[in-house]
Amino acid sequence: MKLTERQRRFADEYIITGNAYRSCIDAGYSKSYAKARSHDLLENVGIKIYIDERLNLLKSNKIAEQQEVLEYLTSVMRGQQQDVEVLPLSVGKGVQELKTIEKRADTSARIRSAELLGKRYGLWIEKQETTTSGVVMINVGEWNDEIENEINTNHPNSTIFIDDIPLEDD
Template identity: 45%
Template sequence: MGMTEKQKRFADEYLIDLNGTRAYKVAYPSVKKDQVAATAAGRLLRNVEVKTYIDEQLEKIHNEKTADAQEVMEYLTAVMRGETESSVLSLCGDGCQEILEKPPDEKERLKAAELLGKRYSLFTDKIEHGGDIGGVVIVNDIPKPDTG
């Protein structure tokens, strides 16, 4: 059957900020009251076709826009190794400004190394236990062999 134009408009608007009330009022401008729009939006969000469309679009957005774990780890590694560059504004006197490309400084590289270390659990915190361990008593009641 397919979605109506208004349902698609609602879904596209909803994807902007996930605000069903606002999206419904854009797609159905004759609705002025927030309560009516919120109720109708909730009903539309349960519509199988609308829900499927929104889920598919969210997945596309996620795939295109969101860094995955591998990308984050590769970036942190590049920063730690000093292989990246960032733009910094430099003043060169008499009101002159220029943008320089520079590798990460020691502090930035250290932070990247720390984040990678946490990811790989390279650092363990020493835990001291000063509490009572429950009155453990060791009893040596093993009979000695008879040597006589």
């Protein structure tokens, strides 16, 4: 669907600001039109498609995808990335010359990359094995000291929940 120049300007401004009213005015529409109909422009199929295409293009060019990040971290960890270091060299009295050299990523950067990859793959999760046992007793009716003493004697570390709400029949 073909957009007018003003619709295209509106869509471009909306991508920048996220404000339909302000984008409408900046695109050249009147304030009264912007106040009453700016959100109608966002429902226009052609404008929606244009905005989605532009956002996808911006996303693909500017934001690293998961695969790219993982590949980069892996290449740093393996020492395949090169760092540039600038070294000052003396060439005479008070005169220095700068020399740049390339070297592979230092150990701390490689370790940090390995840690990040390990976190991603869940390698550093501390696992704890716990075993619990318990007794669940459901006693419908009256609760008395005899039942409580039996539980405390046979299951001293148990938690007791007492429902002391009277039955509806009472």
